[in-house]
Amino acid sequence: MDRSYAVEIVYRGIFQKTLAKHISRGLVLAAAKEGKTGISFGRYGDSPERNGIPAKNFAIIAPDEETLEESMSQYEPKRVDVTVSVDDTLCKGVESWAWYGLQPINRLLNPGGKLVVTSMLGFDDLFKMIHTKDVPYELAIVRGIPSFSGLWVYKDDHTDVRILGTIARLVPEMLSLKAVEAAILEEWKDELKMLSARKAYERVESVVVPPGEGNAETPYEFTLPGWKEMPEGVTIQSIQMGGAIVDPETGTLGGYRPAVNPYFKKFSTRTMRPVVDFDTCIKCTLCWLQCPDSCFDVTPDGLYDARMESCCGCGVCEAVCPVDNCVVMVNEAEFTDNASQWEMWKADKAGYKAWVAEKIQHRPERSHGFRLRGLYQEQIKAMAAVGITKSGEEKVGGEDTTEASAGGS
Ligand code: SF4
Ligand code: SF4
Incomplete structure (x- = not known):
């Protein structure tokens, strides 16, 4: 590896905060296992997080400290090698704080970059949502119902490690599966999670997306006034009449x-x-x-x-x-x-x-909000079955792996 790599994890504020942190942190830990270095951080402007509002974590992986420092001269990456979308409805585009309008999920991807989406939908259904891009990229699906939990409880359904395994397969020059497995064992001390990462690595479903494929709608945008154009004093516009x-x-x-x-x-x-x-x-x-x-x-x-x-x-x-x-x-x-x-x-x-x-046949599988310890038990078994056996037939560990997570992080 002769350059740094940037990964963004786009997630639903609060409901997927811990999941996103596990992924970006897992990437850096895995990089360290093969002598590389890296940093994992949340986007400054997303704090304080609010329920469901699209938010981002980043991981930068570099061959050495000097290259990492060089990449960090810009706080937020303007281009990324991998975008992870941990909820497929984020494929419609993201808007965080009325900064710029709607931003396509693949907006920051480099030519040939990888977009990884957690979803039970097919490629064609995802293309109805993902905006077109004028350069090719690769779209990979991690099979599973998008994983949601609450502020205080993390639903440990292996989505985190399955995404790490998928990234190892898609970008082997950044991370090897061996490094991902070693990091999982050290961080979570859980062989079943390591197996989930390996199965995800083996079962990656992906397609190369040619320029122009996808949702052709023009995302709405607007331009905020620059500081020289702002009126003097403090102006708070009143709410207009309806x-x-x-x-x-x-x-x-x-x-x-x-x-x-x-x-x-x-x-x-x-x-x-x-x-x-x-x-x-x-x-x-x-x-x-x-x-x-x-x-x-x-x-x-x-x-x-x-x-x-x-x-x-x-x-x-x-x-x-x-x-x-x-x-x-x-x-x-x-x-x-x-x-x-x-x-x-x-x-x-x-x-x-x-x-x-x-x-109304399509009531959402997502669940979020306040959850008590143990409430995710049944869902975790079902998710682990999808992750490990694909068909969901093979018996996998049936223990409640729900963990409390102070502060949701
Ligand atoms: S889901 Fe219903 S209550 Fe909630 S914002 Fe939409 S219209 Fe309003
Ligand atoms: S709450 Fe239900 S019944 Fe009442 S006005 Fe709204 S849609 Fe109609």
């Missing part, structure tokens, strides 16, 4: 659509979205009142339409809705746009009913 909506069926003007921050679209935070059955809605107002992001437009016919550009997918509306299956959270990967559900329903009510019936 306005009424036209009913496309009757032409009536009514209801209310609140104004929102045009720059901070929270949809890249979302791993699931609410699907509303307007035929069963009793107009109780609870979803509108309880939504923490004021996402609901009040429609002229008295219904409540969740604005998908603003929805962060928290699931509160599903939790408060008193009607069975009237609001159902559905896996975000099932959608390719942020279109208004109410407008779809207005245009074709029978077609919308069939659409709802199909979508």
Whole structure:
């Protein structure tokens, strides 16, 4: 190895914080096993982390201290050799703090770089989400349900070491499998985790992605004013007034659509979205009142339409809705746009009913939020089966490997 390598791990804030740290730290420990050096760090601007908001960890691996120092002259890598996306819905693009707009998941990848995604989806489904790039790169899938946990508990389902094994296969000049295995044994003292890394190494599924393949949408962007363009003094813009909506069926003007921050679209935070059955809605107002992001437009016919550009997918509306299956959270990967559900329903009510019936079959596998020690036991067995046997048939260790993790890190 005659240069430094940069790896970014893109993850969901809080829910995947410990997972991301395990991966970036594991890379550096493995590098040390073969006489290299490295550093692992989180992106400065992601702190304080918030639930689900896309965040990043980095690992820089170098042949010697001098090369490492040279790479660190820039705090955050502008180009990377490997991007790891530990949740497949991050493939739609990431937006952290309304800095630049939506950033494609493959944006920082060097030509020929590797994009590693944890997913149960196929390549074609991922290409519906991943934006096109004008240089070729390689896309690899680590089979598994994206691993989510809480702030205080880490779900040790081997996703961390399976990604390390995959990277060893994709970028052998940076890390060998032997080094990864030695680091796992030293860090976790767990032969089963080492076996998981080896199996992932052997079973890498990848394709070379030619330029232009993928989601052709232009990600939204904006330019923040430079310091010379800012007005004097402190200016806090007030919230603009909202306005009424036209009913496309009757032409009536009514209801209310609140104004929102045009720059901070929270949809890249979302791993699931609410699907509303307007035929069963009793107009109780609870979803509108309880939504923490004021996402609901009040429609002229008295219904409540969740604005998908603003929805962060928290699931509160599903939790408060008193009607069975009237609001159902559905896996975000099932959608390719942020279109208004109410407008779809207005245009074709029978077609919308069939659409709802199909979508609600895809309730998300992800689980996050507050979890008690031991609650992940069943999920870990299932995940280990996918990871180790692929078919899930071979019996693997059945112990609860859930561990408490102070501070989620
Ligand atoms: S999931 Fe529901 S409650 Fe949560 S932000 Fe979206 S619309 Fe609002
Ligand atoms: S909570 Fe459910 S029933 Fe009540 S207004 Fe919202 S969607 Fe309709």
